[in-house]
Amino acid sequence: MGSPRLVGLINAVLLPSPTALFWAASDLLRSGTLFRHVSASIERVLVGFALASAVGLTLGVVLGWFRTLSDFVKPLVEALRPIPPIAWTPLAILWFGVGNAPSYFLVFIGAVFPVFVSTYSAVRNIERTQINAALCLGATPTMLIWDVLIPGALPMIFPGLRIALGVGWMCVVAAELIAAQSGLGYMIQQSRLLLQTQFVLTGMIVIGIIGFVMNAVMTAIERRLVPWQESSKGT
C-alpha cells in the first residue's frame, strides 16, 4: 500500500495516458476492428434516422395541417415523448431479439420526436398569406405539400433533423451497450469487461468525433437546401 508504483499502475488502468490511447487507436485501426464497429454503428443510426425522418415529417405535416386530427393525436404523441429512449430498451430486446433491429428501433424512438415537433410547429407557423397565395394560383394538393408546406417549413425542420441525428447517435451507442454484438457501444462494453480502458476511451473519442462530423454534414446540407434562409430573416 502507498507504493508509488502501485498508484501509478491503478491510474493507468482507470485513466490511460495519451500515448497508450494513441497505440490503442492505431491497433484498432490496423486490425480493422474499429472500422467494423464504426460502420455497424453508422449503418444503424442511418437506418433508424431515416425511419424517424419519414415518420416524423409525415406526422408533422399531417397534424400541422389538419387541426382537428391533431387535437386527437397530439396528446398521445406528447405522452410518449417524455419517455427516455433508454427506457424502451427492455421492450426493444423482447420485441426484436438481439441484432440490428432493436438498435434501429431505439434510434427511431430517440430521433422521431425532434423531427415531429419541429415539422409540426414549422407547418403551423407558415404564413397564412403564402398558403392563400398558393391556393389562388391554383395549387394542387401535391404542389401545396411539396412546393409550399415542406420548403416553407424547412428552415425550422432542419434544426430538428440535426438534433434528431445527434440523439439517434447517442441512442445507438446506448443500444449497443446492451442489445448488440457489434458497434462502438458493444466495443466499449466488451473492453470494459476485459478492463481494457484504453479501448473504452478510444471508443468514446471516436463517438465524439463522428457525432461532430455528422453535425457538420447536416449543417452543410442545410446551407445547400435552405439558401434563402440566412439573409431572409425578418422579411
Added chain:
Amino acid sequence: MTQLRVDHVSKDFALRGRADVLRVLEDVSLDICEGELIVLLGPSGCGKSTLLNIIAGFLQPTMGQVLHEDIPVSKPDRRRTVVFQDYALFPWMTLEKNVEFGLKAQGIAPAERTRIARSFLALVKLRGFEDHYPYEVSGGMKQRAAIARALAPDPDILLMDEPFGALDAQTRVLLQEELVRIVAATNRTVVFVTHSIDEAVFLADRIVVMSSHPGKIRSIHKVALPRPRTAETRSLPNFINLTQELWDSLKPQWHDEGANAVRSQHST
C-alpha cells in the same frame, strides 16, 4: 357586362369567448364589369379587405353570395388571383420560379413555363432578376414580381389588397403608374383595396367608398379622368376636385375611427 357580382353579402366574425358576433360587412352589393378597375376605399376596419378575401374565396360570406360569371364563388381559383400587401412571395423560390408557380399548377411544360414567366417579368421591368431570390431585391421589386406572378396564370380578375401599403412614398407613386400601364397592356379587371384617397383617384374607374362598424358601401364615385393616366393626371382639375370631395366625405369617419381606437385601447 357584369363579370363579378357581389350579392347582398354580410360577414360576421365570432368573438373569442363571447356569445355574440362582430358584424364586419353588412349587406354589400356591387356589380363589377369586365375590364373595370374598381377601388375599395375606406378607413381600416371598414371590411374592405374582408370583402376582397370573400371575393377571392378565402372566406365564405355569412349571408349573400359572390357570383363570378353567374357561378357562386366557393373557394379560391386561378381566375381570381391576389396580390398581397406583404407580397407573400415564396422566399425559397427565385423570382422566376415564383412567377412559374401558377403555370406549373396548370400542368404547363417547364420550357413553356419559363418562356411565359420571363415575358411577365419583362412586363413588370424585372428582366435580369429572374434568378434572384426575393430577399435579394427591394420591396418595390418584390411587389412587381408578385404582380407578375398573379398575372401569369391569365386570371379574369386581379385582386389587390393594399399592395403598395408597405412601400415608401416615391416607390408607391412609381408603382401606381406602372400598374396603370400593366393593366392597360393586359386588359384585366382589377379590384384594388386601399385607404389612400390619392391612390384611389389615380387608379380607379369607379371608387367604392366604404364606412365602418359595420362595413357598408357608403357611396360610389365614377372617376372622369382620361386614360392613359400619367404623372400629369394628378394636376388635372378633376383629379384635385374629386380628391377634395372624397377627403371631405371621409374626414368625419376617420375622426370617429380615431376616437374609437382610443376608446378600444382604454377598454382593453
